[in-house]
Amino acid sequence: MKFPERTLLGIITCKSKRTPPFQEITFFKHLTQEGARLGLALIVFSPMDINWDHRKVSAWRWHPKNDNWLREIHPLPSLIYDRCYYTDSRQYMLYKPYVERLIKDSNVHLLGRPLSGKWSTYQLLKPHSSIRPHLPPTSTLLSAEDLELALNRHGSILIKPNGGSHGRGVIAVIPQGGRYHARGRTLRNHPVDVTLQTKKSAIGWIQRITANTRYIIQPYLSLVTADGYPFDIRILVQKNGSGTWETTGSAVRTGKVHSLTSNLHGGGKAERTFPFLQRQFSDDTTAQIMKTIEKLAADVPTQIENEHGRLVELGLDLGVDRTGRVWLLEVNSKPGRTVFLLTGEREQYRRSVLLPVEYARSFLLGPTGGSV
Template sequence: MMNGTNQYGMGVIVCRSNHQTPPFQEKSYYQQLTQEGIPLGIHVMVFCPMDVDWQTRSVNGWRYNPNTGQWSSDRYPLPSLIYDRCGYSDSRQYQMYKPYVMSLSNDPNIQFLGRPLGGKLPNHEMLVKNSSLLPYLPQTLRLTAFKDVRSFIEQHDSVLIKPNGGSHGRGVAAILPHSKGYVVRGRSPKNQPFQIRLHKETSLRNWINRFTKGVRYVIQPFLHLDTSDRRPFDLRILVQKDGLGQWATTGMAVRLGSIGSLTSNIHGGGKAERAIPFVHEHFPQQANQILATLQFLSKEVPLQIEREHGRLIELGLDTGIDRQGQVWLLEANSKPGRSVFLLTGEKEIRIQSVRRPILYARSLAQGLIGGSV
């Protein structure tokens, strides 16, 4: 540990996963956060927000020891810095955790590194307020009734429905009109691929009612975001605050799905490729313009969301490129993964992606950047 370095505690809040020890996902990321934090005076502790004892302002948390390679749990003072990495599997889990997370965020002695975003629809509504972003935003509406699907099919031919709060491609379905009815293909809520044929509109209505029951969905035009050999892809841009509280692009990577599949997500069996060579290979005539657009989005989207939403620490921007070379902003995620950069072999980007939250946390703790940044 560096002599003379002030010491700060940073708590990473997570959802409990009882079938493993320690009881949470993303262990390798938190191990790397710990290792990056120690020389900078940031001590990382991982805990579930339900485990806070407000009477003693303490929490049962987990720490990683790089010397032994082991995790251990103990009772620790409640840290003053919180990095929210709670990954909710569905809206029910979100509602269960919400009051515990709110208790932390409302405490005057605690600073969150960033406020997590809500679902796809509120994010879209923040972005459409910026006219410079409108050309890159697919029409997005809340799915309230079957008439929404019918209207979208009349306007756009094919449509896409997806959970407002979903991730990893789960529960996403494309509805494609066919000469004998409709083809519906996608991934189930358990992330299993499926394809069905429905011959009547009433059959489609009944299927949608079952598929979306109890879950808030959005509807969009179905964009053809695949390669010439029908492999779906998207391009993830990771933007993060640096140690000065300024936005910086950490890296870009392509997630490439299997032939004929609907989604490109790594969790759905996809693979990763380096972004710039991929764009030049698949869009040789438009590559420079596409890359300039991606650079514009990486600068403008974080600023726009912060203006509307409040402080963020990082964003994963999921973008698509259609067959005409048009860039689309598909999603902005305030709790992005970073394993894609390991899969592309870009280890320096992965290291940078871990170091930047630590540098930002240290500056926030030292008061070098304002609390509203």
């Protein structure tokens, strides 16, 4: 079936070994449903499957009548929603030239430009006076000297891959009686729990496991409940059909005791934010935390967009220490939203799916039929 170009939204994604060959199948079905209500058709494809000579793409489209994905040839859409997840730097470099060609094409627009990594995001946010106090001190891991300096300055440190998510590659290094205890997960998501006998051996071990991948270093922050469970707060902020930022919702993710992260992919659980904070903190502290969350949800998207370029949505991951201080741990330009299903907040989930499609429609058609 052919669709008018101005009603076609393309979703780019990385290939996987399945049929259809991509992740987020349920999310893309829901996007297709919301798009149909607004008069938009959605197709899903890898940027590798574009025929630039004919400006056509071999894409997948969901057919709701028989709940089936069919492969079809479509014109290359003029508007693209980037949902490519890169598991490591090798995959990122593999896809980079294909995505860059889309970005550079004058007839193609990305709904929002993806962020390029944790270090560059930190650099974008650090100048903002109201955001800076909530940023953990961050440096790049380029040499043994960087590790030596960080261990001397902070004592315990956390190393994170500059790209990637889901807790992969995140490792804490904590001094214990002259030795160094390292725990976390490798880039391949295997658990790590080792004791290094000296600072020198700890630095050498870190350099080996981080070789060929860009990493950042931060102080290790104790962001746990009173009984030792790690938790963070995911805030989803999105543009609506009028191009205005709004907070779709928030949820707390709790991890297993002694684990480093509360990521749902690592077995974490989700619950509603305010009742959780009320159980952990006094009423006054809870009110202050909620006020800070609202402020960051308003300031962070504006600050990044001013420096980086157009965005469509952001996931903000916040940590709270036992004193009630709020830390901005990560900003994700390709956030998930299943957390709202896990907390039973189905209306927030549906709106989180609807808003990108509403924004895409306003971008393609505009309030009077022209692009915005």
